[in-house]
Amino acid sequence: MSTWAERLDGPVWSRMRDARTVAVAGIVLGIVAALVALPPVTARSPLYPVLFGIAAAVLGLSAALRGARRPGWGAVAAGLLGITLGILATRSSTGNLNLVFTASLIASMFVFSTPLVFGAIAGTFSERSGVVNIGLEGMMLMGAFWGVYGADKGGSWMVGLLVAMLAGGLLALVHAYFAIHLRADQIVGGTAVNFLALGITGYFFFQLYHGQDVPVGVSTIPDMKLPGLEHVHFLNQAFGDLNLMVWLSFALVIVSWLVLFKTAIGLRIRACGEHPRAADTVGINVYAIRYGCVVLSGVLAALGGAYLSIGFGGGAFTDNMTAGRGFIALAAMIFGNWRPFGAFGAALLFGFSTALAYRLPAYSSSAATLFQALPYVLTLIAVAGVIGRTSPPAADGKPYRKQ
Amino acid sequence: MGAPRHDDLVGDAPTVATRLALAHRAGGLAGPVLTTLLAFVVGGLIVLATGANPFSTYRAIFDGSGLNWLFPWVRGADRAFAAGNLQQTLLLTTALLLCGLAVGFAFRSGLFNIGGQGQYLVGSILSVWIGSSLVGMNGPLHILLTIAAATLGGALYAGLAGLLKATVGAHEVITTIMLNWIAVWVGSWLFGDGGALQSHAGGGSFPTSPPVAGSVHLPVFWGSAELQGLDIGFFVALACLVVYALTLSRTALGFEVRAVGFNPEASRYAGMSVARTYVVAMAVAGAFAGLAGAVDVLGWQFSVGVNDIQTSQIGFIAIAVAVLGRNRPLGILLASLLFGALLNGTATRNLDPAVFRPELASNLTLIIQGLVILFVGADVLVLWLWSRRPRRAMAAA
Numbered sequence: 046m047s048t049w050a051e052r053l054d055g056p057v058w059s060r061m062r063d064a065r066t067v068a069v070a071g072i073v074l075g076i077v078a079a080l081v082a083l084p085p086v087t088a089r090s091p092l093y094p095v096l097f098g099i100a101a102a103v104l105g106l107s108a109a110l111r112g113a114r115r116p117g118w119g120a121v122a123a124g125l126l127g128i129t130l131g132i133l134a135t136r137s138s139t140g141n142l143n144l145v146f147t148a149s150l151i152a153s154m155f156v157f158s159t160p161l162v163f164g165a166i167a168g169t170f171s172e173r174s175g176v177v178n179i180g181l182e183g184m185m186l187m188g189a190f191w192g193v194y195g196a197d198k199g200g201s202w203m204v205g206l207l208v209a210m211l212a213g214g215l216l217a218l219v220h221a222y223f224a225i226h227l228r229a230d231q232i233v234g235g236t237a238v239n240f241l242a243l244g245i246t247g248y249f250f251f252q253l254y255h256g257q258d259v260p261v262g263v264s265t266i267p268d269m270k271l272p273g274l275e276h277v278h279f280l281n282q283a284f285g286d287l288n289l290m291v292w293l294s295f296a297l298v299i300v301s302w303l304v305l306f307k308t309a310i311g312l313r314i315r316a317c318g319e320h321p322r323a324a325d326t327v328g329i330n331v332y333a334i335r336y337g338c339v340v341l342s343g344v345l346a347a348l349g350g351a352y353l354s355i356g357f358g359g360g361a362f363t364d365n366m367t368a369g370r371g372f373i374a375l376a377a378m379i380f381g382n383w384r385p386f387g388a389f390g391a392a393l394l395f396g397f398s399t400a401l402a403y404r405l406p407a408y409s410s411s412a413a414t415l416f417q418a419l420p421y422v423l424t425l426i427a428v429a430g431v432i433g434r435t436s437p438p439a440a441d442g443k444p445y446r447k448q
Numbered sequence: 449m450g451a452p453r454h455d456d457l458v459g460d461a462p463t464v465a466t467r468l469a470l471a472h473r474a475g476g477l478a479g480p481v482l483t484t485l486l487a488f489v490v491g492g493l494i495v496l497a498t499g500a501n502p503f504s505t506y507r508a509i510f511d512g513s514g515l516n517w518l519f520p521w522v523r524g525a526d527r528a529f530a531a532g533n534l535q536q537t538l539l540l541t542t543a544l545l546l547c548g549l550a551v552g553f554a555f556r557s558g559l560f561n562i563g564g565q566g567q568y569l570v571g572s573i574l575s576v577w578i579g580s581s582l583v584g585m586n587g588p589l590h591i592l593l594t595i596a597a598a599t600l601g602g603a604l605y606a607g608l609a610g611l612l613k614a615t616v617g618a619h620e621v622i623t624t625i626m627l628n629w630i631a632v633w634v635g636s637w638l639f640g641d642g643g644a645l646q647s648h649a650g651g652g653s654f655p656t657s658p659p660v661a662g663s664v665h666l667p668v669f670w671g672s673a674e675l676q677g678l679d680i681g682f683f684v685a686l687a688c689l690v691v692y693a694l695t696l697s698r699t700a701l702g703f704e705v706r707a708v709g710f711n712p713e714a715s716r717y718a719g720m721s722v723a724r725t726y727v728v729a730m731a732v733a734g735a736f737a738g739l740a741g742a743v744d745v746l747g748w749q750f751s752v753g754v755n756d757i758q759t760s761q762i763g764f765i766a767i768a769v770a771v772l773g774r775n776r777p778l779g780i781l782l783a784s785l786l787f788g789a790l791l792n793g794t795a796t797r798n799l800d801p802a803v804f805r806p807e808l809a810s811n812l813t814l815i816i817q818g819l820v821i822l823f824v825g826a827d828v829l830v831l832w833l834w835s836r837r838p839r840r841a842m843a844a845a
Contacts, residue, residue, distance in 0.1 A: 179562075179621065219822075229826030232560050232621050236767055237821035244814030251807045252498060369632075372625055379622060411642035418633035421626040428618040428626075437619075 064108045068116035071104030075123025082134035083146045089139075094131020098124040141408060148282035150400055155291045156357050158396025160185065160367075162294040163349025164374025165381065165388035166301050167342040172383060173305060174338035175318040175331075177442040179235035180220050181346050182371025183242030187212040188347025189366045190246040193259050193354040202264045202355050209351035210344045216242060217343020218336075225335050228444035239371075247364050263360030266290055266352065290352040297345070302385040314338055318438035321445040331445050346371065376424035383437060395420040480772050480779065480824055484786070487819040491812050498808065505804040512798030513537045513789035533798060535671040535678040539748055541788030543568070545685045546740035547766030548784050549692045550606070550733040552775035554620075556696060557729035558709040559613065563606060563624025565763025566631035567734040570605045571598035571741020572752050573635050577645060579660030579746060587663035594664055595742045602738015603731040605631070610730025614723035620730070628763070635757040647751065656753035666747045681743035688736060693777035695732075705729050737763065765791070768817045771824050790816065 078097035081088045088094070105120025134142060164181050171178035178184075188209040195208025220238045223229040268288050274281040305311040313334055316324035321331045353370070354362050373395055380394075381387025398419045405413035492502035514533025516522050522530055547564045554561035578594045585593075609627060612618040638645040639657040647658040671677025696702035707715045708725045716722050740762070745752065765787055772786070773779030792798060794809035 177621075179625070223822060223826045227826045229822075230560075232562075233771060233821060233825030236562070236764075237818045237825060240764075240768070240814050240818030240821060242818075244811045244816075244818055247811035248494070248808055248815065251805065251811065256805075256807060369629060372629065375622075376626065409642060411637055411640060414640050414643075415633060415637040417636075418630045421629040421633075425623060425626045425630070428616075428622055429612050430616040430618070 064111040064113035065116055067104050067111075068108035068113045068120045071101045071108060071120025072116065072123045074098075074101035074104065075120060075125075075127040077101075078124060078127025079130040079134070082131040084139075084142055087139060087142060089135055091132045091135045094128050094135070098128030098131065100124070101127060137408065148279045150397075150404065151283035152287060153400040153403070154393060154397040155287055156396070157399040158392045159288070159291050159294045159356070160349040160352050160370050161374045161377050161392035161395055162298065162389055163290075163352065164346050164371055165377040165392050166297055166385055167345035167349070168375055168378040169301065169305070169381075169383055169385060169388055170314070170338045170345070171342035172378065172441050173318045173438055174314045174335045175321060175438060175440045175443065175445065176221070176224050176335055176339050177231040177235065178217075178220065178339065178342055179232055179372075179375060180216070180238030180242075181342075181374055182367055182369065183235075183239040184213045184216050184343045184346035185350035185353070185367045185371045185374070186242045186246050186365070187216050187343075188350025189354040189358075190250055190350075190362050192347070192351030193263060193358075193360060193362045194249075194253065196265070196355045196360065197259055197263045200264060202266045205264070205355050206266070206348065206351055209347045213343040213345075213347020213350065214340050215343070217340045217346075220343070221336050221339035224339065224444065225332055228446065231442050231444075243365060246362075250362060250364065259360060259362050261360070263355060265360045266356045288352070288356050290348070290356050293348075298385050298389040305385065315438070317445075318440055321440050321443075322448075325445075325447065331447075335445075346374070349374070373420050376420055379437075380424050380427050394423070479827065480774060480783075483823040484772065484820060486823060487816045490819055491816045494812060494815065495804065500804050505809070508800050508803040509790070509793035509809060511793075512795070512800075513793035515789055515793075532671060532675060533792065536676065536795075536798075537785075537788045537792040538678050538682055539676065539744075539788075540791050541784045542682045542685045542747070543740045543744050543762050544766055544769050544784035544788050545781060546688060546736050546743065547763050548769035548773060548780040549688055550602075550735075550737035550740070550763075551766050551770035552773065552780055553692060553696075553705070553736065554606075554729055554733040555770055555775045556709050557705040557725055558712065559610070559620045559726060559729060559733075561606065561609075561624055561730065561733050562621055562767065563609060563627050563734075563763070564737045564766045565760065566624065566628035567602040567606050567737035568741045568744075568763045569628075569631040569635050569757060569760070570601045570734075571738030572745050572749075572757075573631075573638060573645075573741075574598045574601040574738070575742040575745035576639075576657045576660060576752050579664045580645075580658040580751075583661045583663075585663075590661070590664045591666065591746060594660075594746060595739065598738045598742030598745075599735045600738070602741065603735040606734025606737070607727055607731035610727040613730070614726040620726075632757055635752070636754045639752060639757065640754045654753050654755050657751045659751040660745060664746055665750065666743070676748045679743075679747040681747040684739070684743055688739065689777050689781055692736075692780075701728065701732075737766075765817060768821050771821050774824075787817070 074097050078094045078101060081093045081097060082091075101124030102121045105117045105122075105124060107117075108120060109117025111117075164185055167184070168178050168181050191212035192205045192209030194205075196202045196205025199205065199208065216238060219241070220231075220234050223234045223237075224231045266289050268286050269292055271281075271285050274285045303311075305314060313324065313329045316327075316329060317331050317334045317338075324334075325331050349370075350367060353366055354360070358366070374392070377391035377395055378388050380391035381389065398416060402413045402416040405416055488506070492506070495502040495505050510516060511530070512533060514530045514535070514537050517527065517530035517534045547568055550564045550567060551561050575594050575598045578597050579590070582590060582593075605627060606624070609620050609623040612623050613620045637643050640646065640655045643655075645657050647656055665673070666679040666681050668677040668679045694702075696706060704715070704720050704725045705728075707718070707720060708722050708729075712722045715725070744762075749756070769780055769783040769787055773781070773783035790813045794806055794813050796806040796810075799806040799809050
């Protein structure tokens with residue numbers, strides 16, 4: 046190990062960067078290992094995925110031994126996973142493969158990942174400012190119901206989004222008041238918020254719609270047709286006809302990364318989450334920042350929820366519509382290490398696994414059900430520190446008291 | 449100056465256990481009881497806003513829970529009906545009590561066990577598996593084996609979260625949430641179409657597990673076995689409550705659990721193994737929840753549907769039970785009875801739609817649960833009482 050390090054010249058950072066590059070190349074090869082066996086390449090011999098997978102694992106191992114542990118072991122895992130998936134794919138019929146792995150799989154990945162992106166970014170803001178938010182599920186649910194209610198009564202999906210944001214923000218305000226002002230346990234508060242949202246949405250859904258469904262024909266968030274893609278078959282199927290909210294979720298990731306890591310306000314938010322006392326000392330109003338971030342978190346989560354009801358849900362609502370998506374969003378935030386792009390990547394991965402799960406019945410319906418557990422298993426592995434360590438903001442979940 | 453000063457109560461870095469201990473000292477029983485009343489008042493206002501009468505609504509929920517059986521003047525057919533309802537309420541209380549102990553025991557060591565639901569499901573799944581296989585085995589032995597497996601399964605499942613907390617510091621809230629959903633999907637896979645434990649016998653439209661053998665059904669001691677009477681699982685839960693109380697107050701393990709809950713650093717300094725305590729506390733907690741799954745399956749469910757797995761909320765309501773009961777044995781007992789009665793009293797078949805729509809009432813239960821957790825968890829009333837106290841003292845002087 047040390048000889049490897051000694052042979053390399055240059056400052057430490059350049060060696061690290063080198064190892065990281067190797068690791069990233071390994072991850073890419075791991076993905077290729079799975080892809081060669083899938084359409085449009087569809088290699089039928091297991092030799093190709095095995096070769097690519099081994100190459101990925103070797104690169105990953107060398108990177109891991111040279112210090113880039115997290116991406117290195119990630120590449121090893123990607124290689125092994127690539128081999129497994131590749132071999133599985135070579136054993137299945139080409140007809141099934143062509144049915145499951147199409148460009149529209151990418152489009153449906155975005156469909157399933159969008160609510161998770163909104164939820165995960167929402168959680169990132171709250172937790173970066175130092176307030177744990179396991180009430181995401183409830184805030185999304187509020188957005189889902191009040192979004193469809195607003196769109197129904199207001200006659201426009203824009204009204205729906207506004208009402209959803211208001212409802213999510215109000216519920217988040219309750220969480221913020223108890224977490225920041227009363228310094229209550231934030232996890233207890235988040236649990237309560239989830240119960241409240243479940244009760245409130247169920248109650249008003251029955252009361253306002255007299256036990257009926259939301260009438261058909263509610264204004265829904267439009268899809269965005271991209272002009273000029275009609276001739277590029279693959280890109281058109283993947284990106285040509287995505288919902289407005291999907292594009293908004295892309296923008297949200299970029300904007301929140303800019304805000305959190307490139308602006309003064311972002312620095313203040315992160316300071317409140319890492320060391321509120323120090324932040325207070327330099328004149329930052331910790332309470333104001335935390336209130337703002339938690340309410341913003343509720344607003345964003347509600348947008349993700351509204352996408353469920355008046356986005357791809359087509360203007361319908363059912364009791365407990367979010368069905369655990371808030372918790373997957375929470376998992377995506379953790380998996381992404383409390384960073385916008387990390388959360389985005391994790392949300393895409395989880396969205397992809399859901400999209401795949403919806404198509405796997407082509408092979409086996411029971412396997413598709415089991416597949417739904419994948420995001421949770423991956424997150425468990427991530428927090429267990431098998432592939433590197435996730436590190437929450439230092440003061441996450443700790444109430445702050447001014448002196 | 450009259451503003452609540454939480455700091456006087458909990459200091460700088462409160463653990464859940466210190467907070468709760470101080471809350472006991474400050475508010476005792478008054479806090480939870482008043483909070484519950486307050487939550488019911490808020491619920492009543494919501495009922496009023498809907499245009500129904502809150503008093504007759506609560507009366508109907510009370511009657512639906514069967515608690516009117518306790519009144520000697522309820523006679524004849526009403527009494528028999530009330531008895532049936534009360535049996536249902538106590539069946540729910542049994543599971544809530546055991547899962548409440550699961551949340552409470554972990555709480556006392558300073559860990560927040562949100563995974564009661566997952567541990568309960570692991571218990572259910574193992575009970576269905578062992579209870580439906582090994583047919584022909586000696587009945588009581590089969591029951592013991594099933595219960596032991598479910599308890600152990602729950603303990604291992606929760607122990608995993610404890611182990612991750614103790615070794616790599618993974619937050620137990622996150623790991624238990626993930627374990628909950630893993631249990632949900634693994635259960636749906638096992639009992640669903642094409643799953644390993646899918647029942648091929650039943651003709652129902654929803655996929656479900658095979659039923660457990662008739663010889664492993666727990667004996668019913670009150671009511672009819674055909675109509676889901678109250679089985680001896682209720683006494684198992686009460687016995688566990690005694691075990692919980694004695695373990696915490698009379699054993700070295702209980703002392704360590706409470707000490708670690710108060711102050712992990714000081715406990716470490718005193719020579720206790722904090723890591724070991726976390727693992728053991730979670731394992732004991734999971735054992736209670738796993739047992740709850742076994743008692744439900746062998747007592748009255750007999751088979752578990754995919755739908756049951758995905759909609760079951762017992763482990764989550766148990767959080768409300770433990771928070772409201774302040775993790776004290778008597779508190780958990782009373783809180784589990786309250787929520788058992790609320791759940792059963794607002795069930796569709798028990799509440800008269802002419803008084804209040806049961807669909808609304810079951811959501812009202814959720815709102816009341818949320819308010820109770822929010823208010824008790826934040827010690828709102830305790831803080832208020834605390835802020836009143838010096839003033840009263842001054843007035844007396």
